[in-house]
Amino acid sequence: MGRRDGFLIWPREPAAARPVSERLSDHHEFVEALGAEQRTQQAGRCMDCGIPFCHQGCPLGNRIPDFNHKLWQGDLRAAWEILKETNGFPEFTGRICPAPCEAACVLAIDKAPVTIELIEKELADEAFRHGWEVPRPPPRRTGRRVAVVGSGPAGLSAADQLNRAGHTVVVFEKADRIGGLLRYGIPDFKLEKPVIDRRVALLEAEGITFRTGIDIGRTLTWTDLRAAHDAVLICIGAERARRLEAPGADLPGVHPAMDYLTQQNRQNAGETVPDRIHAAGRHVVILGGGDTGSDCLGTALRQGAASVTQVEILPEPPADRAATNPWPRWPLVRRRSSSQEEGGQQQFALQTRRLVGDTHLTGLELEAVRPDGGRLIPVEGTGQHWHADLLLLAMGFLGPELHDLQKEFALAATARGTIAVDPHFATAIPGLFAAGDAVRGASLVVHALSQGRECAAAVDAWLRGRPSVLPTRGVDLSFG
Numbered sequence: 001m002g003r004r005d006g007f008l009i010w011p012r013e014p015a016a017a018r019p020v021s022e023r024l025s026d027h028h029e030f031v032e033a034l035g036a037e038q039r040t041q042q043a044g045r046c047m048d049c050g051i052p053f054c055h056q057g058c059p060l061g062n063r064i065p066d067f068n069h070k071l072w073q074g075d076l077r078a079a080w081e082i083l084k085e086t087n088g089f090p091e092f093t094g095r096i097c098p099a100p101c102e103a104a105c106v107l108a109i110d111k112a113p114v115t116i117e118l119i120e121k122e123l124a125d126e127a128f129r130h131g132w133e134v135p136r137p138p139p140r141r142t143g144r145r146v147a148v149v150g151s152g153p154a155g156l157s158a159a160d161q162l163n164r165a166g167h168t169v170v171v172f173e174k175a176d177r178i179g180g181l182l183r184y185g186i187p188d189f190k191l192e193k194p195v196i197d198r199r200v201a202l203l204e205a206e207g208i209t210f211r212t213g214i215d216i217g218r219t220l221t222w223t224d225l226r227a228a229h230d231a232v233l234i235c236i237g238a239e240r241a242r243r244l245e246a247p248g249a250d251l252p253g254v255h256p257a258m259d260y261l262t263q264q265n266r267q268n269a270g271e272t273v274p275d276r277i278h279a280a281g282r283h284v285v286i287l288g289g290g291d292t293g294s295d296c297l298g299t300a301l302r303q304g305a306a307s308v309t310q311v312e313i314l315p316e317p318p319a320d321r322a323a324t325n326p327w328p329r330w331p332l333v334r335r336r337s338s339s340q341e342e343g344g345q346q347q348f349a350l351q352t353r354r355l356v357g358d359t360h361l362t363g364l365e366l367e368a369v370r371p372d373g374g375r376l377i378p379v380e381g382t383g384q385h386w387h388a389d390l391l392l393l394a395m396g397f398l399g400p401e402l403h404d405l406q407k408e409f410a411l412a413a414t415a416r417g418t419i420a421v422d423p424h425f426a427t428a429i430p431g432l433f434a435a436g437d438a439v440r441g442a443s444l445v446v447h448a449l450s451q452g453r454e455c456a457a458a459v460d461a462w463l464r465g466r467p468s469v470l471p472t473r474g475v476d477l478s479f480g
Helices: 036-044 053-057 064-072 076-086 090-096 100-104 106-110 116-129 153-164 193-205 222-227 257-268 291-303 338-342 403-409 445-464
Strands: 145-149 168-173 209-212 231-234 254-256 283-287 307-311 345-347 350-357 361-372 375-378 384-387 390-393 397-399 432-434
Touching (some): 036 064, 036 116, 053 064, 053 100, 064 076, 064 116, 076 116, 090 116, 090 193, 090 445, 153 168, 153 231, 153 445, 193 209, 222 231, 222 403, 231 445, 254 257, 257 291, 257 390, 291 307, 291 390, 361 390, 432 445
Parallel strands (some): 145 231, 168 209, 231 432, 254 390, 283 307, 283 390, 307 345
Antiparallel strands (some): 361 375, 361 384
């Protein structure tokens, strides 16, 4: 695959990015395209490793050595066709995936894996640029109707596959635009929304119907939706955010991260946003050290915050793998997101004791914590006061909102608060399936895309009463 000694000749070389001072002045994507020669060399670094651990690392099972080899040979279209076999939306994963495939790459043993994520983005952009990615409606219809509730990554992935199987697919979205987390939860500087619009237009041309502004359970009951379709697939995400249990958490100036990110994305789309949360001139604290917290950090910097500090309750990860965390497992090491490279501060092992303020937030009282037998306990004498007039809560998500579903169907939930399904993504209600974060809990976009594809195959098999015509990763999805 590639050039057998390519990894010895060419170093790992990521794409260039616009200077920080320039990219902080707008909300546009800042990663630049690879040059043709650079792209070919990076694909050529994919070694003949014998066992491609990247296949295992990728939740979609992408045939990474195969498309890298075609790219190395100069056949971009063939590389694209191989990638498309397993990944319906590489223009998304090529921009926002943390690349577990790269962590599993054999070259990652010395921290210099193949630039797989970037190559996916390059192939997708080339495919649209050259007109290779065009509508391909199914040649025939089965006469079966499937409703997909939620238009995030799991919903779009499932709808795409079910449509390819010939079923008539309708996607219901409670927001006014399609995309779910992709549109409203991810900043434009990581994923500009015309990329989503381009894909949605293609899916519509292939026969999928999108209905926005319909909140199932309220605008339309789940019972009526199920009665009108042969199957229903629930892809509602995990929107129930973890709350801050501390005195003063209800003070003005304290906001959920997703409210903040959604408002900025709506503003970027040209909408008028009333009561907008804005960081300009403010001292901002973000509780949560994950991706959502980093997205808030990048957004606050672009809005002109006076200062921004991102706080994580867990200890700072090590710079290098621990002996108990060997390759090819996901490396539990300290990473710096693109937003963290742009500015602000990061603090670890701190918990919030209470928030301070009378009519508005003015500060936080925090203390250090340390691990002790699987718990985090306070460290005496470490209390500190921080000035802050904007607090963003990015502490993770607990699961989907299930009130209406449980009210109508008595739908079972897991101990984690997610939808309980069997190995075929089926709930206890006949014809009612679920996938994505609503089942797995808040996770990566690539996991949602993978579950959407696998669930679509399960739904297709259930509708046909025989094995699905759709590809899967090898799970037995036959029924009957």
